[in-house]
Amino acid sequence: MMDETDIRKAQQGDREAFIRLFRQLEPEMYGLSKSILKQDADCADAIQEATLKAFKSIAGLKQPQYFKTWVLRIVINECNQILRNRKRMVIMADVPEPDQLSCSAGDDIGSDIREMVSRLDDKLRIVTELFYFHDLSVKQIAQVLDISETAVRTRLHRARNRLMKSYANSQEGDLNYGSI
Structure with missing residues (x-):
């Protein structure tokens, strides 16, 4: 469960609280973006963009208890944007990535x-x-x-x-x- 105190601090501009929150969510953000995009470079782009958008608009979050849901929604939107952009690109070489599943x-x-x-x-x-x-x-x-x-x-x-x-x-x- 996310610490609502940190969420409220982040909404008031506390960068350290924001960083703590995103460090907690980072594994989930990566797993979600990896399941959608498959490629690590695209995942990093999606997470970076989602983090930036969340940082810019966290003050407008009306219900802090939905912070995690809100962030994951932003990640999904960024992943979908990358997929849309990918469809528009002409792919020169389709080099398969090695399977990153660790088991x-x-x-x-x-x-x-x-x-x-x-x-x-x-x-x-x-x-x-x-x-x-x-x-x-x-x-x-x-x-x-x-x-x-x-x-x-x-x-x-x-x-x-x-x-x-x-x-x-x-x-x-x-x-x-x-x-x-």
């Missing part, structure tokens, strides 16, 4: 699930990331994405169904039903 030997299922989530279409993937990996509530996700709570629940339901089917398909090779 330990005992984390194969977790990395498999993350991989399956990364293959979902954007609308389902973003909602799933926010709900499961960033611990936002349905209400917060609706606010961040500016959609209804019903739309969030529907997307989560569709994502779960697709993930279950994908997981079942990946396990089929391990099962032998011929003897049943």
Whole structure:
């Protein structure tokens, strides 16, 4: 939970309080932007722009308890802007980035699930990331994405169904039903 005292101090111009808040949110901002943009350089750009925009407009934040949701919304908007700009560019060479997922030997299922989530279409993937990996509530996700709570629940339901089917398909090779 974000310290509302720091939020109020940041709204009054306290740079140290602002820095403390953003250091807390930095891992989530990076994870969210990475799930949308995939490339570290683009993630850094999105986070930098989001931080600058938040710093300039934090005084206008009306409800400090929604600071985290507000910041994540700014990050998503910046990521979407980068994606729009990327579509306009003519790509000279598409050099794939090495996979940045770090996983330990005992984390194969977790990395498999993350991989399956990364293959979902954007609308389902973003909602799933926010709900499961960033611990936002349905209400917060609706606010961040500016959609209804019903739309969030529907997307989560569709994502779960697709993930279950994908997981079942990946396990089929391990099962032998011929003897049943």
